[in-house]
Amino acid sequence: MGIPWMGAVVPYTLEFSSQFRADPPPALTSREYTRNFNEVKRLGAHDGSERTPEQTDLAYFWSENFFAQWNRALRAIADARITRIGDSARLFALANMATADAVITSWDSKKFFNFWRPVTAIQLADTDGNSRTIADPDWQPLINTPNYPDYTSGANNVTGAMTKALALFFGKDKMTFVVTSNAPQVMQKTRTYHRFSEAAREVVEARILLGIHFRFADTEARAQGRKVAKWAFKHHLRPLHHRDHDDDDEDDDDDERHDRQDDDDDR
DSSP states (O other): OOOOGGGGGGSSSSSTTTOOOOOOOOOSSSSSHHHHHHHHHHHHHHSOOOHHHHHHHHHHHTTTOHHHHHHHHHHHHHHHHHHOOOHHHHHHHHHHHHHHHHHHHHHHHHHHHOOOOOOHHHHTTGGOOOTTTTOTTTOOBOOOOOSSSSSSSHHHHHHHHHHHHHHHHOOEEEEEEEEOOEEEEEEEOEEEEEEEEHHHHHHHHHHHHHTOOOHHHHHHHHHHHHHHHHHHHHSSOOOOOOOOSOOOOTTTHEEEEEEEHHHHOOO
């Protein structure tokens, strides 16, 4: 997703690329930034990390191309649960238009805020004006850091949009489905989830465990992706025969509950 011009691309469904621009990231001297800094420094390091082997495998699982990974899952879900080709086509179109617009949204925020990645922040922590962050000039993440800004996470924008699109289409967050990974380092190639929000939550954790994102960049991106998906479903490719669940926001309660849990975990 290293294509900075995407922040200025005309969206498929949004009115303009900055429609869901993120709020500013936390100040470098804030408690939230300090917590996020120490978390990724502790869990995302290439050497000497506190990650468990299971956490490392989870991180690698979500380290491949997100468009390919989620579309494999989307095809499997459609094959198992949709019988009409028109419904399948509508799901694929809406999910992928929302996902594309979520990437545009991410890049708008990346370019606007130009926030540093953990590898830079940790190595140069003695320049951030925060006495509670300790520099480590030799710190490296588990995988190579992409050469573009941290805030907000493209992977979590994609995941937030795709999982919200699926929840809106089926009218529920709860569904058993499988995601596979072709990342070369991963041991467990297939994971089974029972909620769309469950997979979205794991992607937040994975990007921290990889050492390439702060938590606030992940959770804000997930929220952006969800907003984009809701907009796309409300305004585009409406069904010929109205289905109440397309407008049903009952799964928002799950989103908000899980987001609050993330906030609690971060404290």
